[in-house]
Amino acid sequence: MTKTKRIGILTSGGDCGGLNAVIRAVVRRARDYDMEIYGIKGATQGLMNRPVEAELLDMKKVSGILRYGGTILGTVNKGNPFAYPMPDGSIVDRAEEVIDGYHKLGLDALIGIGGDGSLAILRRLAQQGNMNLVAVPKTIDNDLGATENSIGFNTAVTVAVEALDRLTYTAISHSRVMILEVMGRDAGHIAVSAGIAGGAHVVLIPEIPYDLDEVCDRLMNRALRGFNFSTMVVAEAVKTPTGEPVRYTNSLGQTLYGGIGQYLGDQISSRTGMESRVTILGHVQRGSTPSPLDRILGAAFGVAAVDLISQNKYDRMVAWVNREVIDVPIAEAIAQYSAVDIHGTLVRTAIGLGTYVGEIDQLIS
Ligand code: F6P
Numbered sequence: 001m002t003k004t005k006r007i008g009i010l011t012s013g014g015d016c017g018g019l020n021a022v023i024r025a026v027v028r029r030a031r032d033y034d035m036e037i038y039g040i041k042g043a044t045q046g047l048m049n050r051p052v053e054a055e056l057l058d059m060k061k062v063s064g065i066l067r068y069g070g071t072i073l074g075t076v077n078k079g080n081p082f083a084y085p086m087p088d089g090s091i092v093d094r095a096e097e098v099i100d101g102y103h104k105l106g107l108d109a110l111i112g113i114g115g116d117g118s119l120a121i122l123r124r125l126a127q128q129g130n131m132n133l134v135a136v137p138k139t140i141d142n143d144l145g146a147t148e149n150s151i152g153f154n155t156a157v158t159v160a161v162e163a164l165d166r167l168t169y170t171a172i173s174h175s176r177v178m179i180l181e182v183m184g185r186d187a188g189h190i191a192v193s194a195g196i197a198g199g200a201h202v203v204l205i206p207e208i209p210y211d212l213d214e215v216c217d218r219l220m221n222r223a224l225r226g227f228n229f230s231t232m233v234v235a236e237a238v239k240t241p242t243g244e245p246v247r248y249t250n251s252l253g254q255t256l257y258g259g260i261g262q263y264l265g266d267q268i269s270s271r272t273g274m275e276s277r278v279t280i281l282g283h284v285q286r287g288s289t290p291s292p293l294d295r296i297l298g299a300a301f302g303v304a305a306v307d308l309i310s311q312n313k314y315d316r317m318v319a320w321v322n323r324e325v326i327d328v329p330i331a332e333a334i335a336q337y338s339a340v341d342i343h344g345t346l347v348r349t350a351i352g353l354g355t356y357v358g359e360i361d362q363l364i365s
Contacts, residue, residue, distance in 0.1 A: 005035040007309060008054065008102065009111040011071040012043035012118035016140045016152025016286045018294030020065040020072055022113055025302025027062045033310045038105060042074040043118070044081050044125070047101030048094055054105055066295050069287045080121055099129025108132060109309045115139035115150070116334050119317065123330050126315065134308050135317035135330045136301045140285055143187040145336025146328040147319035151301065154293040156183065156285040157193045163281055164198030164231060170277070171229035177219055177268055177276040179232045181261030183285050188340045190285065191235035192357075196350055202232040203350055204264075207340045208358030212241045215264070216271045218356045223274065230274075234261050258282075300325045 009026055011019050027037050038054045039061075040046040046053035055061075065072055079085070084094040102110060102125075109132040112122040119135050126133035137144045138151035160182050171178040180200075184190040188205020195203035202218060204210050219230045236257035239245050246260040258280055265276040290298070297320060304318040304325040316327040340347065342363055350357045 002034070005033065005108040005309065006038060006106050007035050007109050007111060007306075008038045008040050008047075008105060008107045009057070009073070010040040010043050010046065010113070011073050011075045011138075012112060012114035012122065013075060013077045013139065014115070014286055015070045015075055016138055016294075017069055017155025017288055017290030018151035018298040019070070019075075019113060019138060020062075020068050021290060021295045021298025022136055022138075022151060022302040022305075023057070023072060024062040024066050025299040026111060026306055027057045027059065029303045029306040031059075033306065035306065035309070038107065039073045043076045043079075043114075044098045044121070045076055045079055046073075047098045047105075048081060048084075049101075052101045052105055066298070067289060069289055077117075082121065082124065095125055095128060098125055099131065102129060102131050109134060109314065111136060111305050111309075113138050113151070115141065116144050116337070119144075119330055120334050123315070123334070132309070132312075132314040133330065134305045134314060135333070136305055137317060137319065137333065140190065141184045141187050142189040143185065143338050144333055145338050146317065146333040147321065149293075149297055149320045151294055151298055152286065153189065154297070155288050155291045156190050157197065158291045159285045159288045160190055160194035160233070160281060161197045163279065163284075164194060164200060164233065167279060168199070168229070168231055171231055174275070175228040177230045177232065177265070177274050179234060179261045179265050179268075179276060179278045181234050181236055181258070181278065181280045183257070183281065184235045184237070185257070186237045187338070188235040188238075191233045192340055192346050192350060195233040195355060195357075196346060196353070198233070199231070200233045200355060201230045202356045204232070204234045204238045204358060205340055206235055206237040206239070207342055208347075208360055209362055210238075210241065210356075210358035212264075212267055212271070214359070215356060216268055219268060219274060220272055232264070234264060236260065 041053035113136040140156035142153035167178040261278040
């Protein structure tokens with residue numbers, strides 16, 4: 001008789017739409033291989049805590065969760081076990097405690113759902129601690145290499161497009177320039193996709209430099225041609241025209257993205273006399289009901305991850321390429337950062353629509 005495999009699953013990094021769809025798919029597929037699935041709470045923190053924080057996930061526990069936002073397991077996007085911030089301010093390497101937690105649970109394998117930062121940490125833990133790791137890509141930023149789509153990106157774009165549609169009504173009603181600042185860290189994927197789908201007139205992303213005079217000219221020209229409004233999408237990591245990052249520091253001393261939209265709004269209003277308003281979309285891009293595409297992707301990734309474990313294929317990440325789930329080395333996915341392809345279809349489409357996406361000629365010539 002073959003031994004029942006014990007599989008751990010955790011979600012790590014920022015939450016996003018579609019995580020619960022992966023968890024549900026893993027539990028459902030595991031029945032075909034007589035595997036037990038243990039949901040680990042709060043990412044690696046659950047393996048570090050004693051007693052280890054994990055629960056057996058059965059069909060009842062995952063029933064209906066595919067339509068919930070967030071993650072039923074909880075997550076963290078800080079607390080790297082290799083450089084763990086202790087309450088007294090010291091930084092301690094607690095990796096062995098996480099590894100010990102994996103072995104204490106008697107796990108045969110671990111499914112880690114995360115973005116590039118989380119997957120790099122999980123892979124290092126797996127190599128140091130003889131853990132069998134299979135990875136599932138998730139990040140609203142869609143900047144992980146080796147996969148065309150990560151869980152959460154489509155939901156974030158859906159939310160951003162809905163926001164842009166709403167802002168367009170106000171732009172038309174009040175004859176304003178409405179600016180939407182979206183997430184994405186150093187990648188402009190959300191901004192480009194939402195800008196095209198939401199009909200923005202200007203889309204600024206970190207990958208392409210821009211000229212503020214040109215932005216203003218485009219907006220003024222629209223007004224001269226009889227259009228009483230314009231909409232703009234700007235990615236959070238876009239810098240000022242002179243290359244200064246725009247960040248703010250909160251009361252805990254954390255430096256966060258946020259503010260480039262307001263900077264641009266002020267500049268545009270003072271240079272053109274046009275009234276502008278700014279919306280920073282923020283975490284609503286992450287916490288929404290998952291889009292159908294993220295549910296489908298989550299289901300496909302969850303099933304494929306369990307299939308990999310059934311074949312004892314580890315150190316692999318499931319990936320979406322050409323409408324298929326494939327698997328690639330985790331190291332390859334982490335190494336290949338995926339920024340917006342400035343020569344790609346989406347940028348060309350935006351330009352073809354007459355959208356200003358920055359001084360692309362500077363990059364091409
Ligand atoms: O990486 C996902 C992401 O949502 C980024 O787009 C954003 O800059 C960041 O996380 C926000 O992180 P936090 O939840 O710590 O504010």
